[in-house]
Amino acid sequence: MLDTQSVCYAAATCSFFHKCAMDPLCYANIDLTSVVPKVNNVVVSTMIQRAGKVLRSLKLGIVPGPIASPGSSQPLVYTIRNSVDASGFSWNDKRSRQGKESSILTRSCLSSLSGDIDTPGVLLRRLHLYNIERMDNAALCAALSACPSLLDLEIVGLHVELRQTLESVSKHCHLIERLYFESSKTGRDDSLKLPTCCDLVNNCPHLTSLSLRGFKLHDHKVRILVKGFRKLKYVDFSTSYSITGTFLRNLGGSAGGNLLEVLILRDCMHLKEVEVARFSTAILAGDFKLLRHLDISNREGLASEGDWYHRCYTTSVIPVKQLLEERPGFCLLAEFPPEGSFVEIEQMIGSDTYSDFSSPSQPSSHTLDGMLFMSSSESSYNSDPGSGYEDGQDSSYVIYEESSDEVDFLVV
Template identity: 45%
Template sequence: MANLPKRRCLAPPSDTTATASLDRFLESALAMADPSISIGLSLERILDSTPLQSDKESILDVATRLASALMDASKRSTRKLATAHNLSVWPLTADLTIKVFSMLDTESVCFAAATCSLFSRCASDSLCYANIDLTRSVAKVTNPIVSTMIQRAGKNLQSIKVGRLPQDNNRLDKSPLTGSCLAALVSDGGAAGLLLRKLHLHNLKMKDYNPCSALMACKNLAELEIVGMDGWLDVILRIICKYCHSIERLCLQALGECLCHVEDLTKSCPLLSSLSLRGFGIGDDILSVLIKGAQGLKYLDLSGSLYFSGSFLSDLGKGGGANSLETLILRDCINLRAREVSLFLSAVLYGDWKQLRYVDISNRKGLVVPRGSSGPRTRCAIEVSQVLQRRPDIRLIADYPSEICFYGDCTNSPSPSSDSDSGSSSSDTLSCSLIDSSSSSEEEDSYLSGARLFPII
């Protein structure tokens, strides 16, 4: 049988013709001097030649979708062109760019990521989120944003600072963040929490989730700062004593809250070198035990504290419990007595507190003295003057209201030498007033009976 020629198979329809036709259409449209007018007139002619209203509406719908698709394609092409340009002109490699971004604050990294695709890829690296700081962000920061950043940091996570810093000492300026923003520290068996070394929480809302479970996962934490989370701090302190034994710097600030477990810090946190307890109700006996037990304590800030009178200072000086202390801040402590301050300064002059280099005993309302007694006022004035003259290695800050001066005439008050290394200004201890107690007795108890209260900074 003779071989007959095979029939040619019909090829499947190809999009080549349609694509070429569309390319020619776009080339023609883009080549027009003013394509908007020409395309508009062409669309009107098509509509005029279409008799049915439904067909006209369908044509307009297709034209609208075509215009939208053309706009989106144009934007994508613009971004691709910009990315190619940035890649050609950006002088740094991707590794160096990531290293530079890792040195920026978190908000700047986010702004850089929104600039172009090149920066977005570099800013998504985990190194850029090793130190998360959103306390100064002007944009609204939400819990999912913080959680995403923690997850993005991965194994490079080192520090987290979230919340809203107080503005003009406004304690009611709460952050929109809540405790649940830290939930990512507990996920995956608390892997992220084990990596964390520094945690700052400012004015968070504790309504849906408290930070205690997150702190339990942060067993290697070296620095913790919590401000404005009243009602939780005593619980948090117990968590610190139980789980966070590597703490070196601890800063807690509240409004009149009493701490019941603060003396346990010395046993649980042997590396503690900096302690700030601002605005708490703490007695002299607890402070004496605390500081004597913290052998390596170098920095102590008790600003705005409510209860102690200052007698713990004498106990520490006699027992040598403050040999390592370099900085002592007792600013605006409500019940701080002039007599105890005088005894403390006298001990400084006689050789105690050898490592001390900075002291702040300022008070917006003055110190507490018994009514009718001028002895504590005079002795305190003399001791302040002598410390400024004989211990230039110590910077003494003692700013008080100017209505009553220690020396009678502020202009004749002695001031530290201008060439000393103390760094104290000429305003130190020049204008100082003391609060008179309402009690007529000059005994020790009269100091606390008439103490005036005032807002805490």
């Protein structure tokens, strides 16, 4: 019933608690993430071996902020400051936080998962790895090969290749439902190939949430992924370098694309305004009936049709008003830099969360310590689409400083 750290504290208290802490169930869900390095390979190996086949969840590495990530069921509390990404922290701006050699994880930290059929990895359901700088492709692939029951895989800040990782997932993790992979080198990993995409689609039919952030993805490859997965509901290609948005064309008629509920294309440098407009028109025409959250925010603005060097900072060609009128409960997030000619955020979702602040049927505003607090019945936004939405009346809450050009949005 205790978290991993509390189990360790209790075990050090007395011989009786130490004996109790030897129960494998105490280590069914191992969470050894921290802001600074605290554990090494020996600690990880010991806990995995104590858990044995009872092991269901394993989280390792260095995290600079909230552990919960987009697509997870856990709520987040964070600040989006202008163009900082919506995950609540920027993994790609992280600094090396590995500490002393006695508290460092290396490529062999997952070796205890591997082995014969009775090894701990055989029934592991969740594996989250953060900023383990000494992890390499061979070690990660060996670990994945020992986890055939994996449902949830999250990889952030590891120096591993996208293609090799996805090949291992498609070969060994056929039950995978959620895949979150953020590159440690934004825009430089162009390793993904068409056969890898096809194999992943064919071998992992249960995937419902796919996040590939910071990779050099091309539209024809992304289209295979989005169109191919028949149960796909959540997609996040934020900071993907090569995506233009052409993969969205005629996607609504396919089984995969038509089931989308959340689509995040935040800070995709080559995302074209015309493709976003075409996609919005398709939504108005009746496609993507289940889509309830679309994020096209971009710190560089959207690319124009003819020349991507020419940036667009408005949503003038996007039928925003009509879209929100015809799709109640739809959330469109379009945040552009303040130096652009226009910054617009249109948000709508159903929620009773803020009923104590303002009646949803009456727009209002309140001044709090130099900040303007606005509420409207026509818009609202939930910062964590993966956490789900509640039925109810529509409301929105945007907080910003009146006297500053830099806009802050506080989302709870």
